Amino acid sequence: MRAENQVAPSAPAAGAQEGNLVQLLIQRAQNASKAGVTHKKDGRWQDVSFGQVLDDVKALSAGLVAQGVKPGDRVALFANTSLLWIVADLAITAAQAITVPIYSSNTPDEFAYIVNHSEANFVFVDNDEKDAKQAGRLTRVRQKLADCGSIQKVILFEGAVAGGQELSLADVLAQGQKAHQANPGSFEERVASVKSEDTNCIIYTSGTTGLPKGAILTHGNWTYQAHAVQAIGMMEPADSVMLFLPLAHVFAQVVKAAWLSMGFRLIIAESVDKLLANLVETRPTVLPSVPRVFEKVYNNVVANGSAAPGLKGRMFRWAFKLFDEYVDAQMQGREYNPLAFALARKLVFSKVRGTLDEKLGGNMRLFVSGGAPLSRKIGYFFDLLGFKVVEGYGLTETAAPTNANRPNKIKIGTVGPAMPGTEAKIAADGEVLVRGPCVMKGYYKNDEATAEALEKDGWYHTGDIGEIDADGYLRITDRKKDIIVTAGGKNVAPQNIENTLKTFPIMSQAMVYGDKRPYLVALITVADEAVRKLLAEKGAPVGSYADNAKRPEVHAAVKAVLDKVNSEQPPYATIKRFTVMPADFTQETGELTPTLKVKRKVCSQKYKAQIDAMYDNAAVLD
Structure with missing residues (x-):
């Protein structure tokens, strides 16, 4: 299983980074009054400073230690994306433990599988609100608690506790505040002892082809990604970044790491359903998203425009017929600039741009697309309207991006060149291989799968088929197994x-x-x-x-x-x-x-x- 063929041209190396994300939070909190997070609480948007976040992390980490969390313990997080999720995650690190994120939408059986496989000792859960067709997460936890022998305590973000294994977050925080006040130096000692090569989290793959595997990711994986993202200008310190993605996914974890590194304002959406309303209310400059959201935006535009009555509808259908011809030409590498298309851009697409810009908050600098392939047609649509969509590529096993388009040079249909410090190449059978500080340690309790995926010299077999052009831009053509x-x-x-x-x-x-x-x-x-x-x-x-x-x-x-x-x-x-x-x-x-x-x-x-x-x-x- 040797890697072959040419290696993509390498950008200046960012390389492995020392330290951990809590140390980055401590640096950000030196400007204690700076708004680090904006989230909705008690029905209104509220700013939270980095200093406040750090204070909560100090208290919660001390509370976890007081409850018996030991270095190396696995602590599961079963909750929607929220500020509390982030605080709990950082507190787990500051307690020298390991986070095991679980998707908020996971079924009871999926929850139990991850908890049992990771042998999690503690579980955070947010609430018991009904989730789509499922019962609330707290109910799902309670349904499986007897089957999860490793769990010592369940910590509730909110709601009434029941039974001897459940604790309220408020009580753990109060206990931690007393412990921290009694020995404030212990926090810095614990954080300083967490090295970049130590395991930060075990993130389970989504299981498209079988049982989920737990990717072991280190603190160094995340500090590297934070610096690499900044190096290519994907996000900048002056940005306001909207986060609605699940924090159990590596894409959202990279956003979190970049936020701690750069100190931009992180806006946490109320939910996916309220995303559009939240964009208008908070006016972010960057939206990291999965392709499904871009598809829905495009399909909504097409459906509403095509159904418009009279001349407006006829104009729209005429313009989008020309757009289809434009996309075909782009796909074939042909020029397409008839006078009719120039007219359509002025009369129709400029109005579509204005309407969309308003719906997206009117302040959007950049979209970041990841998690799945983005249709080239969708890419050309946003590009035509003047929106920048930076498509990237990565996997759970690579702590997200190994490749990404650069904001100043986007090639639609590709996922861009390798991130600074990461290498990519194509094996003889067309498989994409990557190597660098982003690659996981291995799969938790699965040496066979680790040996199959990771070469001894560090090359990781992605399972994707692709090709690299003369500029080093990677195009993914499909999953090898698909x-x-x-x-x-x-x-x-x-x-x-x-x-x-x-x-x-x-x-x-x-x-x-x-x-x-x-x-x-x-x-x-x-x-x-x-x-x-x-x-x-x-x-x-x-x-x-x-x-x-x-x-x-x-x-x-x-x-x-x-x-x-x-x-x-x-x-x-x-x-x-x-x-x-x-x-x-x-x-x-x-x-x-x-x-x-x-x-x-x-x-x-x-x-x-x-x-x-x-x-x-x-x-x-x-």
Whole structure:
């Protein structure tokens, strides 16, 4: 399993960084009055200084030690993104322990698996509010507590405690404040003893192909990333950065690390559902996001503009027909500057830009896209409107970005050159390999998987297929394990097709299938709001999601999308049959990861009957 082929041109090395994130917080708090965080509390936006954050970290870390947390103990965090999450995380470090983040949307069984595998001794949980179709997180913890023998205490951010194992955060803080006042020097001693090579956290992968694996990430991984992000200008000290991403994901952890390094204002969104309202209220300059948000913004613009009455609607549809031609030209490397397109930019796209700018707070300098591939069409759309979207690439095992576009040189369709101090190269079989201070120590309690993924000389096998251009910019073409090899021996990258499908407003999710089969098929879920609008416009009955999914009008609209996408693919990469599913894919029902990626293995097994039915003797799409 030796790495081969050319190495990407290397930027000036940032290299490994000494220290830990609590030490960065201590540096930030020297300007004790500077607003470090803005969050909504008691119904209004409130600023919290770095000094206040540090005081809470001091008290909570002392409280954890008083409760029996020992160096090297694993402490799980099962909560939504919040200031308390960050304080608890930093307090765990200051207690010389190891954080185990758990997605707030994880099911009881997923929670129990991570706690048991990591042998977590303590668990923080935020509240018991109902979460989508699931019970509250506290209920989920209580359901599994008897099955999690390593847990000594459960610490509640809020709500009434029950049983001898539960403690309130307020009580732990009060206990810690007394302990810290009695011996204030112990905090600095504990923090100073935490070295850069020590384990900071164990973050579990989202499990798209099997059981989650725990990536062991060090304090040095995060301090390196914080400096690398600043070195490329992705975020700057003067920025206001909106954070809505789950802190159980490495993408959000990099934002947290950069915040502690640079001292910009971190704005914590109330929730994903309230993101747009929060953007208008707080006017951030940078929004790190996953592609799904950009897809929804684009699809919303297209759906509303196309449905506009009269001349406005006709103008919009004319402009977006030209936009499609523009995208095709860009994909093929052709010039596209007809007079009509210049007119469309002035009459239509300038107004779209103005409307979007207002909805995004009117102050946005930069978007950062990560966590999954961004469709090139979406990239060209935001670029056309004058918004900068910096797409990056990384994995849980690399503490997020190994590569990122630079704000002053964005190549749409690529994930940019390697971060300063990180190397990237392509192996003989096309796999992307990376090496540098961002790479994990290994997988927790899984030496076999570690040996398979990590070379002795430090090269990490990402499992992604890609190519590097002459400027060192990396383009990811697909997941190595996801590549479909048809019965005819043709290789097809399903993610590329799926990303294109999701740029159409009627589409919610898509999974392309066809390994060792004569042709490709697709499981499709539709966007409920777009379907309801379509049926209402056509005078058809509007019912439940499942009823609407059966309607011939919906099937015709989906077929029209597939016909359009198929026309742009070689014959062997066209989808011949499709099934519109009776319910959308969700994490609660098992088809999606917490980062909204389709679990191929789960869907292939769960919907085997539907897939097999698409390979019978029925007619296929032309």
